[in-house]
Amino acid sequence: MALEPDDSPAALNRDLRIWVKNWTGKGIGQVALGANISNSRAYAATANTNLVPRDLLLAIVRAAVPITYDSEQRTDWIRQWSREWERRWERAEATTRGERPRDLQPDPAIQQIAEPPARPNRAVRLDPRLAMPALDRITDVTVRAITSEYVFVTQDPLLVGYHKRSPITVYIDLHSASCSSHHRESLAQFLARRVRRKLGGLDPDRTVIATAREGNILVGNRVAELCGVPFLMVRTTSRPPRFGYAVERTFGDEIDVAINNGVEAIIVDDIVMGSLNSKVAKLLRVHEGIATRNCFSIFERADLSVQDRLADADLVLDSAFTIDDDLVADLKRRAEG
Incomplete structure (x- = not known):
């Protein structure tokens, strides 16, 4: 469905609203534009026949960038679409002065704004009754039941990860599961x-016992309590609030973690799926001088080849269950009906 080539401000506003909807899955009044621009302003400015202000137009374009893109992809996408919409704006602006637009040919990219791949790529929760049969490899009945409630599937791959991002279509969300005290206790x-x-x-x-701040610290902290040892939280991405000190813990009766004491850290998380735990090990060794060798998890994303990344960090992973290509394909088939 191509949009009509029309250089009027009304047509620009109409096409911009459709374009935002296709890329974000949201109406133009629902897209976050930043602290200084209200969502209602974007809605009001594009709901009439007046020319949308140029600065607001560019803010709307920046806000519509797919959230799954990495930094380089975001930059390229914003540059491309800002250029296209500025050209369209200049033609519309010329018509308001009664001038003939210099470029009478519509840009191909603008003409296709209502076409895929601009469809929303929504993540849908798989019905637990459909997920359960595919999860028969999970031999622990309780873990299997919890997992079946938190399986999400997307149409197209989404990029996930804090340091090295990987495309996945199936995600098991044990973070959300851990918000239930009952589930959290069972997993821990x-x-x-x-x-x-x-x-x-x-x-x-x-x-x-250590867990990344970006990992499942709810479960990690409880595991430390159950094992009767101190717990460390390690920030791997956000700026640490205490002058760059990435490793956080309680103070008072904590152990001396100097390197000459021979302290060892055990990394614990719910799912190992990237380079997050390798980063944790590095920060523990560098900031605290703690030997870090063992890593425990409920799941390992074998489909993402995490063992290679852990080996590079000299970590040995003990995971109870694996998520491999076969399981991913099975869960996706069930989601598609």
Whole structure:
């Protein structure tokens, strides 16, 4: 469905609203434009036959960039579409002065603004009744039941990750699951049993459990409590509030974490799917001088080849279950009906 070539301000406003809807899945009044521009201003400015202000037009374009794009993709996308919409604005502005627009041929990109790939790529929650049969590899009945409630599937791949982003179409959201105190306790108990089974009783004077701030700190903290050892939270992306100090913990009775004390950190998370835990290990070693070797998780994204990244960081992963290409394909088929 191509839009009519029309250089009037009314046509520009109409096409801009359609373009925003196609790229974001939202109406133009629902797209966040920044702290200094209200959403209602964008709606009002494009709901009539007046020419939308140029600065507002460019702010709307910047706000419509797909959230899944990385920094380089965002920059290229904004540059391309800002240029296209400025050209369209200049033609519309010329008509308000009664002048003949210099460029009478509509830009091909603008002509196709109502076409895919501008369709919204929404993530939908898979019905637990459909997810359960695909998750039969999860031998723990409780973990399997919790997982089945938090499976999300997208039509097209979305980029995820804090340091090295990877495209995925299936996501198991145990962060949300952990907002339930009951689920959080079940997941933490499961992980604590695995830690104790492999490492035995942990010495609170020689061992800490660490989780990335961007990981599942709700579960990680509870695992530390169950194992009777201190807990460290490690910020891997956001600017640490205490003068660049990335490792945070309680103060008072905490252990001395100097390198000559031989303290070891055990990394715990719900799902290992990228380079996040490798970054945690590096920060613990650099900032605290803590030896970091073991990493425990409920799931491993084998489809993302995380073992190679962990090996590069000299980490040994103990994961209970794997998410591989076959499981991803099975869950996607079930979501598609």
